[in-house]
Amino acid sequence: MKEKTKTAGTIRFTDTTLRDAHQSLWATRMRTDDILQIAKTIDDAGYYSIECWGGATFDVCLRFLRENPWERLRLIKQVCTKTPLQMLLRGQNALGYKHYPDDVVDRCVALACENGMDIFRVFDALNDPRNLETAMKAVKKYGGHAQGTICYTVSPVHTVAKYVELASALENLGADSICIKDMAGILTPGAARELVSALRDAMPSMPIQVHTHATSGMGAATYLAAAESGAGCIDTAISTLSSFSSQPPAESMLAVLESEGFDSTLDKAKLGEINAYFRKLKGKRQPESSRKVEPVDAGVLVHNIPGGMISNLRSQLAQQSALDRLDEVLAELPRTRKDLGWPPLVTPTSQIVGVQSVMNVLGGERYGIVPQETRLYAAGYYGRTPAPIDAKLKKKLVGKEIKPIDCRPADLLPAGLAAAAAELDPSYIKAEEDIISYCMFPEVALGYFKWRAQPEGSRDPIPADVEESKAEQAAAPAAQAGLDPAEKAFADLGRSLASLVRASLGGEIPANVPAPAAAPAKAQATEKPAAAEPAKGALPKGVPVLAPLNGTFYRSAGPGKPELAAEGASVKAGDGICIVEAMKLFNTIKAPCAGKILAFAVEHGATVAKGDTLAVIG
Numbered sequence: 001m002k003e004k005t006k007t008a009g010t011i012r013f014t015d016t017t018l019r020d021a022h023q024s025l026w027a028t029r030m031r032t033d034d035i036l037q038i039a040k041t042i043d044d045a046g047y048y049s050i051e052c053w054g055g056a057t058f059d060v061c062l063r064f065l066r067e068n069p070w071e072r073l074r075l076i077k078q079v080c081t082k083t084p085l086q087m088l089l090r091g092q093n094a095l096g097y098k099h100y101p102d103d104v105v106d107r108c109v110a111l112a113c114e115n116g117m118d119i120f121r122v123f124d125a126l127n128d129p130r131n132l133e134t135a136m137k138a139v140k141k142y143g144g145h146a147q148g149t150i151c152y153t154v155s156p157v158h159t160v161a162k163y164v165e166l167a168s169a170l171e172n173l174g175a176d177s178i179c180i181k182d183m184a185g186i187l188t189p190g191a192a193r194e195l196v197s198a199l200r201d202a203m204p205s206m207p208i209q210v211h212t213h214a215t216s217g218m219g220a221a222t223y224l225a226a227a228e229s230g231a232g233c234i235d236t237a238i239s240t241l242s243s244f245s246s247q248p249p250a251e252s253m254l255a256v257l258e259s260e261g262f263d264s265t266l267d268k269a270k271l272g273e274i275n276a277y278f279r280k281l282k283g284k285r286q287p288e289s290s291r292k293v294e295p296v297d298a299g300v301l302v303h304n305i306p307g308g309m310i311s312n313l314r315s316q317l318a319q320q321s322a323l324d325r326l327d328e329v330l331a332e333l334p335r336t337r338k339d340l341g342w343p344p345l346v347t348p349t350s351q352i353v354g355v356q357s358v359m360n361v362l363g364g365e366r367y368g369i370v371p372q373e374t375r376l377y378a379a380g381y382y383g384r385t386p387a388p389i390d391a392k393l394k395k396k397l398v399g400k401e402i403k404p405i406d407c408r409p410a411d412l413l414p415a416g417l418a419a420a421a422a423e424l425d426p427s428y429i430k431a432e433e434d435i436i437s438y439c440m441f442p443e444v445a446l447g448y449f450k451w452r453a454q455p456e457g458s459r460d461p462i463p464a465d466v467e468e469s470k471a472e473q474a475a476a477p478a479a480q481a482g483l484d485p486a487e488k489a490f491a492d493l494g495r496s497l498a499s500l501v502r503a504s505l506g507g508e509i510p511a512n513v514p515a516p517a518a519a520p521a522k523a524q525a526t527e528k529p530a531a532a533e534p535a536k537g538a539l540p541k542g543v544p545v546l547a548p549l550n551g552t553f554y555r556s557a558g559p560g561k562p563e564l565a566a567e568g569a570s571v572k573a574g575d576g577i578c579i580v581e582a583m584k585l586f587n588t589i590k591a592p593c594a595g596k597i598l599a600f601a602v603e604h605g606a607t608v609a610k611g612d613t614l615a616v617i618g
Helices: 017-025 032-043 057-065 069-079 102-114 133-141 160-172 189-202 219-228 250-259 268-285 307-319 323-339 349-362 372-379 391-398 417-423 432-440 442-453 470-475 477-481 497-505
Strands: 012-015 049-054 085-089 119-122 145-151 177-181 208-211 233-236 543-546 551-554 576-582 585-590 595-600 613-617
Touching (some): 017 268, 032 069, 049 069, 069 085, 102 417, 145 160, 208 219, 250 268, 349 372, 372 391
Parallel strands (some): 049 085, 208 233
């Protein structure tokens, strides 16, 4: 067969092995030393960029690996002197899972640039450009490459025209390039061809990059279609860390594209060296749970749910002793997503939609239980939904306590850096980066600072393997208080749901919104107390208020917050009287009838099971 003449142009490759790939397959447990041993070879391999930071890496470094993520970035930059470094930045959520004040986002980007970051892939879960403004502006201000991101999904309101409109908004925000981010691996070759062609027609000189996952088995065909339509760069992982819920393999994609006439700057011999290294490392870092993942999940083409999200749903249902109802939840999830305005399923909206779907199935009544995060989402505190929520449903979801907004959510947040610095024990602050770490994950960062301050010989050991075993959970209890809802993380398996939310959801919700139980009252108080014993004594006769699911019981919405209802208080049917925290979200428990609260049956902070009596109304 005659070899094709190379006329198709040059296709560039971004390597995701050091971020998304091991986040997808190895629970983000690659150590800095693991990276540094192969970083020089990756730098010499001819990649366009190396994705090595952001996503779940920041959180996991602090909480599980006892590493400073800022130091990781510095060390990688010292080795990788040829290839630009790239990170995933969650817009106004920065490196965390909630909206942060503008000054925090600005300094986070500034310090990332100072420590060696070059390319910032900036995205928002709702594709709301308002949530990207501050981050994009900061990237440009400090000399980084701002890659505006389209979170790709499929729904009646997500059209090619709407995606082109979003890309135009990103261009107006100063985007240096555009990325189509396909979180679930549902971008078909035909859709890729149509979307890339439309973007190319609308902005002929704008570089276009495509990111997909191999979950559905379409990744290679999608990349080929995108390249033929004008995309100049694709995301791949080295073959040992590719496929499944990771990216397509670099080696195979190189062969496919070369066969179609594309040139590349990749060095095949270097790729072989890199793969050999990770093949050896795989036995040490890959969790057993990842080894059991099916190579292709064709179901994603029907339900559009990212693979990591299904893992989370399984875990959440197992926590509620309801794993047998997974099929019901999968059937409910598209209905809930439609109700909530068709949000893309990516952090944090994937958690909100997923858990609300679980509540709709387990609660016996759709939207009978509405977590605080769903209420805030419906009220506009996460941004503008892709489609409007039905007015009647929105009123039910938001409730009486929360004031809906239509402004940029971060406009309601006061500056946060000075307050965070004032809360921290000065002995914990070794650099300004520590303040940013604390802003992102208060309790997680404090756990790390406390561990770091101990003499090396007396520090808690760092687990040698990646399994979420009891030994790993016990290794750093104070540091496990933050939320890790990363799309592909297996990290939430077996973890305490009560402690997961606290660091990431507290402290910065506007004053007119009831805050969930959240950050510690003082920065020094980092450890969560043991669950309280149930209240002693016989309960009075009356109407019991029952726990609708397993979780943690709270009388108030957070440290320093008033109780939702006091013993002896008169309540109306439907009034919120307490909170059960479960599946990473906060669920207000309502009075089933009018009357007086005769007694609470459990103490604030106690663990409760489904069906337990929480209070008695008479």
